[in-house]
Structure formats: structure tokens, C-alpha cells
Amino acid sequence: MNDTKTKLLNKAAELLQTRGYNGFSFHDLADSVGIRTSSIHFHFPTKTNLGQTLINRYTNEFMTALGDPDAATPNDKLRLYVSLFHGSLSNNRMCLCGMVGAEISGLPKELNEDLQTFFDSNEVWLSKVYDRMGLTQIVATRRARLLLSTLEGAMIMSRVRNDIKYFEDISESIISLTMVV
Amino acid sequence: MNDTKTKLLNKAAELLQTRGYNGFSFHDLADSVGIRTSSIHFHFPTKTNLGQTLINRYTNEFMTALGDPDAATPNDKLRLYVSLFHGSLSNNRMCLCGMVGAEISGLPKELNEDLQTFFDSNEVWLSKVYDRMGLTQIVATRRARLLLSTLEGAMIMSRVRNDIKYFEDISESIISLTMVV
DNA sequence: CCCTGTCTATCTACTAGTAGATAGTAATAT
């Protein structure tokens, strides 16, 4: 509907995923959308509110893209999961919530609550996939957390190395290690 | 020698590892050491210089703590490696270089060069350990990167969840998966 | 005429960094 608001969210997500929450300002954002900083406040009263909106939007888009964990073979669902992170990385972006997670202890506490929701959803979804591989609930949850952590770390390393193959190698390794029952 | 300089480095490392490079200012640092911001510039001409000094000091301390990769059994060396990350986390700190790595694209490029050295050293050291487990060079390097990435990601997740058990579970999982030949 | 969305103008607080003064230390020269 509101085109400017969407543009702001899209650009803010890009800035957040590349530079971090403390790495971009309303000035940066306003400039790249072509308005004044004061106009951002019309759409998002505070930077904290903008951050919360970004996290929640990201969570919704992410979970929508994942879909029903039972809708394909577990292996295909795991590869879909990895491909979402790979998609961000191919645009030189971190996982939005991984980035916020790294900075979390210096950020407004309101962001923390929304961040937990993202990771909760991820763990639940992944656990369901691993469950279907005949693992116990406990092992499935452990594998879910292992995959999630590995991918977040691999994104950081891949960006540091400026080489997406780094991520591809690691994600292939962790997938094949955890696929085997 | 210079006590103030050491205090500055110690406190700056703490701030960097908890809040990120863009998450602390000279004002924060000066306050917690009990001097004025201008006095920091006597010891470190710029914030970039401070950042570089922190990364290099961290790298040296880290590699010294790891010691000779052949000086104990591979399994013991891997557990030592994990314990260094665990030590940071038990003080609610990220890996200093993992934190910088997450923010890297918004930081002065001088930091990038020093950061590469840290990860290079880590990969070489870990590869030597995995080598001794009878793996090919290629697989050893792949396992080195997998372990490193997983631990960096697990630190983020553990801090987000505010639960060190999260890290302990994941590090145990990845260690046992990669120890098996 | 009101509502939406933007603007200008402004505010307070903070950012990294600089200039110049000061006090103490330590080596050197007379």
C-alpha cells in the first residue's frame, strides 16, 4: 500500500543485514530512499520500532518460505532451509536475526523479545523435520540447534572470507553429517 | 608497563565482545577506566587503531593458549579449542573476532586484514589437529571450518538464549560428530 | 475541510578527534 514505507523496510533490512543495527542511521536510510530523516519518524516512531518491525516481518517471510515441515521429504526440507540462508548470503547479507543476535546485549531490550520468536519458530520447524527422520525428540531438537548455529556462524565466516563457497562447503558438511541417522 | 593502556585494552575488549565495535564509544571506554576521552587518543590515535590492536592482541593470546597442535591427543586439543570459546561465553562475551566478523562490512577496512590473520591461524591450527586423525588434507580443512563456524554461531545463539548450556550442547554435538572418523 | 505524507527547522545528546596547558619523571649538561 504505502510505497515509501515498504521502501524504507526493504532498505533498512539491507542496511541491518550488511552493517548491523548500530551500523546504520536514519540519515543513511533516508538518503537511500530519497526522503528526510524526519519523514522516517512518520512511518516508524523510533528506531527501536523500526527494528522490531523488521524482525517480525523477517520472521513471517522466513516461516512462510519454509512452509509446512511435512510437505516434502525431510532431506528436501533441510535443503530448502539452507537455501534461504544461501539466498541472503548471495546478496552479501547476514541473516537479519543472526546479525541482531550478535549485537543483542547492546540493543534495546524490546528487540530481544521479537528475536526469541524468530529462533523459537526456527527450532520448532527444524525439530519437526528431524523428528521425521526417526530421531528422538531430544536428539531432533539438538540437531535443530546445531544446524541453526552452524549456518549462522558459516554466514559470518563466508562474509569475512568474501567467498560464498565457504558457506556452501560448510552447509554441505553439516547437512550430510546430520542427515545420516 | 603502562597500566592505563592495559586497562584500556581490557575494558575495550570487554565492550567490543559484548556490544560490538559500533556499540561502544570512547566516552563509554573512558568512563569505565576513569579518564577522559582525549586521554585515550594518547594511547590509541584512532578508534580504528584501537580495534586493530585489540584484534592482534586477541589473536596472539588465542594462539598462545592453543599451543602446539601436536602437544596432546587430537581429542584433547579439540576440547581445549572449544574451552577457549566457552571461557569467553562464561563471561557473557562473544569471540572478539566473531563479533567483528559479523559487523565487518560496516567497519574500517584496516580491521579486515587483521581479522583474516585470526581466522587463518585458527584454520591452520585446527587442520593440523584433524590431520592427525587420519583425514585427508581437504577433509581436515573442511572439518576445521565446520567446527569454527559452528562455535561462532553457537556463541551467538547461546547469548541470545542467555543460556550457556545451549553452547555446551552444540559444541558437544559437533565435537562428537567430527571426532568419529 | 480533513487526512496523509512530506517538508523545514530545530533540539539535545553524543561522536571521534584536536589543541594547548599542566604536572611529573628522568636523563643530561653545567
Place this chain on the structure above:
DNA sequence: ATATTACTATCTACTAGTAGATAGACAGGG
């Protein structure tokens, strides 16, 4: 021994620029 000089480490005071945020004006569309 004392005076000179240089160095170390800090301070106060300042600059130019940026941070997020607010108030009020104004244009255009319903």
C-alpha cells in the same frame, strides 16, 4: 647539586559532524 631539556600521561576546552527525535508548516487527494 642544580638547571635544562625532553618525554609521558593526563587534563580542560573545543571543533565539526552525526545521532535520534520533535514541532509545526504545507501541499495534495479524498
